[in-house]
Amino acid sequence: MEKKILVAVDGSVYSSNSLDYLIRLFRENQDFKVDLLAAVSSSDYEQNWMAEVDSQRTESTVVQQRKARAGKYLKDARSRLIRNGFPEKNITSCVHASSKGISNAIHNFAKENMYDALLVGRRGVGRVGEMLLGSVSADMVRRCHEIPLWIIDGNVSSTRFLLAVHTCTHSLMAADHLAFILKDNPKTEIYIYHSLAAFGSTPPNEAEKFHSRWGAKWCEQHLDIETCLYKAHRQILIENGISEDRIVQLPPRRGIHPSHDLLRQAKRHQCGTLVIGRRDRVDKGLLGGVSDRTTKNAQNMAVWLVG
Structure with a gap:
């Protein structure tokens, strides 16, 4: 496509x-x-x-x-x-x-x-x-x-991507966008990561909020809210053409602020691009602040904001 x-x-x-x-x-x-x-x-x-x-x-x-x-x-x-x-x-x-x-x-x-x-x-x-x-x-x-x-x-040389996962619809939309762009690009790798922020965390979306886009049946089978939607993000990537051997799941870790933690994890795993799903303009919750801070502090890195 x-x-x-x-x-x-x-x-x-x-x-x-x-x-x-x-x-x-x-x-x-x-x-x-x-x-x-x-x-x-x-x-x-x-x-x-x-x-x-x-x-x-x-x-x-x-x-x-x-x-x-x-x-x-x-x-x-x-x-x-x-x-x-x-x-x-x-x-x-x-x-x-x-x-x-x-x-x-x-x-x-x-x-x-x-x-x-x-x-x-x-x-x-x-x-x-x-x-x-x-x-x-x-x-x-x-x-x-x-x-x-x-x-x-700056100069972005790595073909690895860090997908920031969170229990909200916009995070899954970011996974969908990433898979659409990269499915015909076998040289890229996708690392899935959730930051356990010490401050500023917001409650996850309820399961029903995902139904309108992905359907109740799909959500019942793949929506793992209790584990930060790691399974759901992985499933969306695979369904949209990303092979399993290109996906790496990183264990969640805790940081003072998720934006700092995401950038640190991206550098640690040599990811050149950080992908974030963000909430609507009117919402000043977790991902809104994360996207702003992450973009301001990123150096020699690409940041994709979806939503």
């Missing part, structure tokens, strides 16, 4: 790190589609002044220059992917100008086009200053809940 990923590009080294991450993991996947997006601001004093004296001129020289630079960034990014094995037919690119802010433009573009994931390089700053993926990544963590968000920090 085709996977469609939107990648924010700004010409920075951090944007290049994101491309390298894709190359390392997915260049051999023929069904992996990559859309490169360079978002630029269309707001400019010169543009507003020109509109008053000449209604036919809709873009200022400054905005045109921004779009031209963005086009060069996209061309370079596309060439980089093709040189490293991505089929040319699987790559598209687009410059998108918006007056509503870079992060808002990227977020809306991703929602409108129904991508399977949105990838953003962390701390990226474009050479001319108007494309700021550093602030964009932080903003995306707050606003992007409809689409899985992949935040890449």
Whole structure:
């Protein structure tokens, strides 16, 4: 099944790190589609002044220059992917100008086009200053809940994934997303881990809350709330095409805060990507705080936020 990923590009080294991450993991996947997006601001004093004296001129020289630079960034990014094995037919690119802010433009573009994931390089700053993926990544963590968000920090070389498991529906959805992305990628391994946080833990979802998505029969057979849904997460991975020999179950451990513990376990087991299912925006419970803190503190690691 085709996977469609939107990648924010700004010409920075951090944007290049994101491309390298894709190359390392997915260049051999023929069904992996990559859309490169360079978002630029269309707001400019010169543009507003020109509109008053000449209604036919809709873009200022400054905005045109921004779009031209963005086009060069996209061309370079596309060439980089093709040189490293991505089929040319699987790559598209687009410059998108918006007056509503870079992060808002990227977020809306991703929602409108129904991508399977949105990838953003962390701390990226474009050479001319108007494309700021550093602030964009932080903003995306707050606003992007409809689409899985992949935040890449630094150089990520490992093909191991740490799946943070918890007794909630969004955690199982994260397992489902991970399996969908990785099922045709035999070089990857998935480590399943539950953090026994000393502070801030929340009660598990009741079994009935899982029925609407997975059905009462499946839940009765596989839902193991008493053991943090280790069995349920493993079952979802296997049912979606992940072979059992690619799944490693780590024993739960206790830490002061789950975000610190998850990052520590990821480094301990040499996992380059940490996958977290998070609750809705209005919920400030365990996983909401975990996703925020984990993303802020991750170094040379990718964090996938699902939910």
